[in-house]
Amino acid sequence: YSTDYEMINYNVIKNFKKYMQEDIENNTDADIIEYNQNCIQELYSEAKENLASYLNGEKLPVKVRKTNVSEMHTNGINIEDSNGPFFSVGYGHGTQVQKDIDKLSGFGTDNIQIETGPTTLQKYPYGWTFCGTYDMDYEVDVSEQKKYSGKYSFKLINNTDAAENSGSCVRYRQIVPAKPNTSYEYGCYSLGTKVGRFTISANDFNDRNYIGPSATWKQNDFTFKTADNQTEMVFNIVCEGITGIFLDDFYLYETDSAGNICSENLLENPGFENNSAYTGSIKYVTDTLDAAEKNNICVSLLLSPHYFPSRVDGVTYTDTEQWIKYNIDEPKSREIIEDYLRALLPLLKNYPALQNICLSNEPSYDTTNFYEFYNPRFRKYLQTVHKDIAALNKAYNTSYKSFDDVNMPTDLKAHDAICYDWMEFNDKVFADWHKWIANIVREYLPDKPLHCKVSPYFSVWTENDARIFLSKGTDLEMFDEFSDYAGNDSWNYDNDNNDTYRQQMFYYDYQKSVTGKPIYNSEDHPIIEKYTPYSPATRKHIRNHLWQGAVHGRNMSTIWEWERNDHNGERMDSILDRPDVIAEVGKTYLDMNRLSEELVEISNIKPRIAIMYSKPSRLYDANYSKNLFITYSALNEIGEKVGIVSDKSINLLTNYDVLIIPGAENCKKETLDCVERFIKNGGQVIYCGDAFSHDEYNNSID
Numbered sequence: 001y002s003t004d005y006e007m008i009n010y011n012v013i014k015n016f017k018k019y020m021q022e023d024i025e026n027n028t029d030a031d032i033i034e035y036n037q038n039c040i041q042e043l044y045s046e047a048k049e050n051l052a053s054y055l056n057g058e059k060l061p062v063k064v065r066k067t068n069v070s071e072m073h074t075n076g077i078n079i080e081d082s083n084g085p086f087f088s089v090g091y092g093h094g095t096q097v098q099k100d101i102d103k104l105s106g107f108g109t110d111n112i113q114i115e116t117g118p119t120t121l122q123k124y125p126y127g128w129t130f131c132g133t134y135d136m137d138y139e140v141d142v143s144e145q146k147k148y149s150g151k152y153s154f155k156l157i158n159n160t161d162a163a164e165n166s167g168s169c170v171r172y173r174q175i176v177p178a179k180p181n182t183s184y185e186y187g188c189y190s191l192g193t194k195v196g197r198f199t200i201s202a203n204d205f206n207d208r209n210y211i212g213p214s215a216t217w218k219q220n221d222f223t224f225k226t227a228d229n230q231t232e233m234v235f236n237i238v239c240e241g242i243t244g245i246f247l248d249d250f251y252l253y254e255t256d257s258a259g260n261i262c263s264e265n266l267l268e269n270p271g272f273e274n275n276s277a278y279t280g281s282i283k284y285v286t287d288t289l290d291a292a293e294k295n296n297i298c299v300s301l302l303l304s305p306h307y308f309p310s311r312v313d314g315v316t317y318t319d320t321e322q323w324i325k326y327n328i329d330e331p332k333s334r335e336i337i338e339d340y341l342r343a344l345l346p347l348l349k350n351y352p353a354l355q356n357i358c359l360s361n362e363p364s365y366d367t368t369n370f371y372e373f374y375n376p377r378f379r380k381y382l383q384t385v386h387k388d389i390a391a392l393n394k395a396y397n398t399s400y401k402s403f404d405d406v407n408m409p410t411d412l413k414a415h416d417a418i419c420y421d422w423m424e425f426n427d428k429v430f431a432d433w434h435k436w437i438a439n440i441v442r443e444y445l446p447d448k449p450l451h452c453k454v455s456p457y458f459s460v461w462t463e464n465d466a467r468i469f470l471s472k473g474t475d476l477e478m479f480d481e482f483s484d485y486a487g488n489d490s491w492n493y494d495n496d497n498n499d500t501y502r503q504q505m506f507y508y509d510y511q512k513s514v515t516g517k518p519i520y521n522s523e524d525h526p527i528i529e530k531y532t533p534y535s536p537a538t539r540k541h542i543r544n545h546l547w548q549g550a551v552h553g554r555n556m557s558t559i560w561e562w563e564r565n566d567h568n569g570e571r572m573d574s575i576l577d578r579p580d581v582i583a584e585v586g587k588t589y590l591d592m593n594r595l596s597e598e599l600v601e602i603s604n605i606k607p608r609i610a611i612m613y614s615k616p617s618r619l620y621d622a623n624y625s626k627n628l629f630i631t632y633s634a635l636n637e638i639g640e641k642v643g644i645v646s647d648k649s650i651n652l653l654t655n656y657d658v659l660i661i662p663g664a665e666n667c668k669k670e671t672l673d674c675v676e677r678f679i680k681n682g683g684q685v686i687y688c689g690d691a692f693s694h695d696e697y698n699n700s701i702d
Contacts (some may be wrong), residue, residue: 003054004064004108008586009047011106013040016579018229019564025227032577035534039580065593069110069298070352074449074484078600079518079555085600087550088298089589091562092523096576098284100562101291108586112292113300113358113522113558116285117307118340125154125172127268128237129284132171136160137311138239140170142272148189148217148248152272155246159311161196162240170239173204176252176266178226178233185261186235187221188250190214196241202252204234211245223255235267248272282347289351298355300522300558301348302453305337305360305437312336318369323362327370328433338440345444356449358522359437362489363452365430365473367422368410374429378408381425395697412471412619417697420616423470430473431481438482451487452479453522456507458613470619477514477648485518485556486511491525492549494532494541501545502633505552509632510613512553513644513652520556521549527581529574539580546588553603559585607641610656614664615647616696624663627688631662647696650674653683661687666694672701 016036023033053059069088071081078085090111091097091104097112104112120130125142136158143155162168178184186202190211199208202224209222226233235252239245250270254263285301292299306323314332318325326333348354367374383403386392392406393399396417400406412419438450457469458476480486488511492504511519526545532538549557564576575581592599611631617624635642645653650671653659659678664687672692679685695701 002064003051003061004590005062005587006047006050007106008108008583008590009043011103012579012583012586013043015103016040019577019579021229022564032534032573036577036579039578039583043579043583062590062594064590065596067110067296067593069296069355070293072298072355074518077512077516077518077553077555077604085596087589087592087596087599088556089546089585089592090297090558091575092300092558093302093561094563095284096564097562098288098291101288101297102295105296107582108589110296110589111298111300111355111556111558112288112562113302114285114288115302115304115307115361116282116344117304118336119307119309120282125269125272126274128172128174130171131173132169132238136162136168136170138170143246146191146246148191148271150248150271150273153191153246153248154272156239156243157245158196158239158241158243161242168240172237174235174267176233176235178230179254180226180230181228183223183225183255183257183259184233184252185221185223185255185259186250186252187219189217189219189248190245191217191248192243192245194242194244196243197239198241198243198245199236199238200250201236201238202233204236205238208236208238217248223259282344286347286351289348289353292353293351297353299351299353300356300358300520301354302358302361302522303341303344303437303441305340308333309336316370316373320366320369322364322366322369324360324365327373328365329429330373334436337437341437341440345441349444354445354448356451356485356520357441357445358487359434359441359450359452361453362455362523363430363434363472363474364455365426365433366471367426367429367473368408368471371408371410375408377429378422378425379403379406381428382406382421385421385424395699397699412467415467415620417699420619420696420698423615423619424475426471426473427475427478431475431478434479435482449484451483451485451520451522453487453489454479456488456490456503458507458510467619467622467625475615476511477646480515480517483515483517485520486515487520487522489523489525490521491528492545493526493528494538495528501548502629502636505548505636506629506632508549508552508554509642510644513610514646514649518555519553520558521554522556522558524549524557524559526559527573527575527578532573534573534578536580538578539584542581542584543588546585546592550592550599551603605641606655607643608657609635609640610643610645610653610659611635612659612661612664612667613644613646614666616666616668616698617664620666620694620698621663627663631660631688635660647671653678654681656683658684658686661685661691663689664692665690666696666698667692668696669701 020036054061067086068081073080088111090109092113137160138158141155142152144152147153158170184202191214193213193215195211195213198211201208207224211220248271250267252266253261256262289299308326315330316327382392389400389402409419409422434452441450454474454476457472457474490504490507492501508519526542559575561574562576563574632642643656647668653674693701
C-alpha cells in the first residue's frame with residue numbers, strides 16, 4: 001500500500017505555488033487564477049482528508065502497481081514489464097520536459113518525447129545551440145577573416161527577411177544558471193554594415209536589445225536583473241532580417257549593487273576560440289537520456305527529418321504547408337539524411353532509457369510538388385502494375401500508345417482511374433523512404449521499436465470532401481511493414497459534439513485491427529489550446545480520454561504539451577497551466593495500471609463485427625468516408641466492439657462473424673472473392689447501397 005495518489009496532489013500543489021505567482025506577475029486573467037487557486041485548495045483538502053482517514057483506520061490506502069520502464073517490452077499487442085501488461089502515459093514535446101524530468105514520476109507519468117533533426121548536426125560554434133527555424137536561408141562559420149581578439153570570430157550571413165512576428169529566425173543560445181533578484185551585465189563586439197533585426201538578450205525572447213550596423217568593431221553593452229524566483233538565464237542571439245555580421249567576445253557577468261563585475265564570464269566559448277564542431281542538440285538528447293534513466297522515465301526520440309537545411313544546392317524545395325518541404329528522393333537529400341543518421345545513431349547505443357524511435361512527425365508528402373522528377377518514375381510504376389499498355393488502357397478506358405504518353409495527374413480532383421494509381425504510387429514513394437530510414441536505424445539500434453507519428457487521415461472526414469486527405473502519402477498498412485508500434489498523432493477534444501472522440505477511437509480500432517501491434521500516440525491532444533475552458537468538465541474529459549483510448553487499444557500516450565505559457569500565445573492554456581488536469585492524468589495513470597490486467601482483457605475482447613474500409617471508394621465517392629464514420633459511430637454508441645478490414649487486410653475477415661459494407665461500391669477482385677468465400681463459410685454480410693459493384697479503377701464488376 002502507498003500514498004501515491006496523495007503524493008500526486010502534493011507535487012502539483014508544490015509546483016503550482018510558483019506557477020500561480022508567475023501568473024499573477026504576468027497579469028493572467030483573474031478568473032483563471034481563481035479557478036486554479038480553488039483547484040489547489042481542493043487537491044490539498046482531498047489529500048489531507050485521505051491521509052487522516054488512513055491514520056485513524058477509517059480506510060486503507062489504495063494499492064498501486066509499480067512499473068519499471070527499463071523492463072518495458074512488447075508482447076503481442078501489449079506493452080509489458082516484469083509484472084505484466086501496463087499502460088504508459090507521459091508528456092512532450094519542448095524543452096520543459098527535460099528540465100522537469102526529475103518531477104514527472106511524481107506527477108504519475110513515465111514517458112517523454114524529445115526531438116532532434118538533420119540541422120542540429122550542422123557545424124555550430126562550440127557551446128552554442130541552434131534553436132532557430134528551418135525556413136531561413138543563412139550560413140554560419142567560425143571565421144579567421146575578421147576578429148576583435150584572439151584567432152576567431154563568429155560569422156553569420158542571413159539572406160531571409162522574415163515577416164514580423166512570424167517566429168522565423170536564426171537563433172543560437174546558451175542556458176546559464178542564475179541567481180534570483182541579481183544584476184548582470186552582458187554584451188558582445190560586432191562588425192558589419194548590413195544588419196537587419198538582429199538582437200541579443202540574457203532573458204530569452206524578452207528584453208531584446210538590437211545590434212546596429214557598424215563599419216568598425218563596436219561594443220554592445222546591456223544590463224539585466226533576474227526575477228525573484230529566477231534560477232536560469234537563456235542567452236539568445238536572434239537574427240530575423242537580412243544580415244552579414246561578425247561577432248566576438250560575448251560576455252555575461254554578475255554585478256554588485258554598484259555595478260561592479262563580481263564573477264567570471266558565465267558564457268561558454270564566448271570568443272569562439274574553440275572552433276571544433278559542437279552539436280548542442282545531441283548533448284541535449286544524451287543528457288536527457290541520462291536523467292531519464294535515473295528517474296524511471298522512458299524516452300521516445302523523434303528524428304524529425306523535416307528539420308532540414310534550407311537552400312542546399314542539389315535539393316529541390318516546395319512552399320506547400322507540408323512538414324517535409326524538400327524532394328526526399330534526390331541524391332543530395334538522401335545524402336544529408338543518411339549523414340545525419342549515421343552521425344547520430346552510434347551515439348545512442350548505450351542508453352537504456354531510450355525506449356523507441358519515432359521516424360517522422362505528422363508525415364505528409366505529395367509527389368506532384370516535384371512533378372518533373374516523379375513523372376518518369378510514375379510511368380515506370382505503371383509498367384510494373386499493368387505490365388503492358390493494353391492492360392492500362394482497359395483499366396482506364398483510354399487509348400494510349402505507350403507508357404511514355406501517360407502523365408502523372410496534378411491532383412486528385414478528377415477522381416478517375418489514373419488518380420487511383422497515382423494515390424498508390426504516392427503512398428508507396430513515401431513509405432519506401434521511411435523504410436529506408438528504418439533500415440538505417442536498425443543497423444545501429446536493432447532492439448528499439450520504431451514507429452511514425454501518422455495523423456488520422458483515415459478516420460477524419462469533412463462535410464466538404466474528405467478526399468483531400470488521400471494525397472498525404474500515408475497509407476497506414478504500408479507504414480506497418482517497417483513499424484514495431486502503430487504510431488500516430490491524434491486528438492480528442494471536449495468541445496465538438498464528440499466528433500474527435502469518435503474519430504480517434506475509430507483510428508485506434510483500425511490500427512489495432514490491421515496491424516496487431518501496440519498503439520503509441522506520441523502526440524496526444526486532449527486539449528485544444530486557446531479554446532478549452534478552465535472547468536471541472538476538462539478534468540473529467542482527460543480521464544475519459546485516457547480510459548477510452550486504452551479500451552480501444554492505445555498502449556502508450558505522450559500528451560501535448562508540457563510547457564507553461566503567458567495565456568496570450570499560440571500554445572496558451574496548455575496542460576501545464578492546469579493543476580487539476582495534471583493531477584487527473586497522474587491518478588488515471590495509477591488507476592489504469594492498478595487495473596491493467598482487467599483493462600487489457602477488455603481491450604482484447606474479440607469483436608464479432610468488421611467494417612469494410614475501401615480505399616478506392618474513398619477516391620470515387622465523396623460520401624463514402626462520412627458513411628464509414630457514421631457506421632462506426634452507430635456501432636460504437638451501442639457498445640459493439642468493432643474491427644476493420646481493408647483490401648490489403650481482407651484475409652483477416654475469417655476472424656469475424658459479420659461484415660458491414662457501408663456504401664463501398666469499389667473493391668479489388670481478390671476482395672470480392674474473399675467475401676464470397678466468407679459467406680459460403682457461414683459469415684454474414686450487411687451492405688448499404690450498391691456494394692462492390694465496381695473495381696479499383698471504377699469499372700463495373702460482372
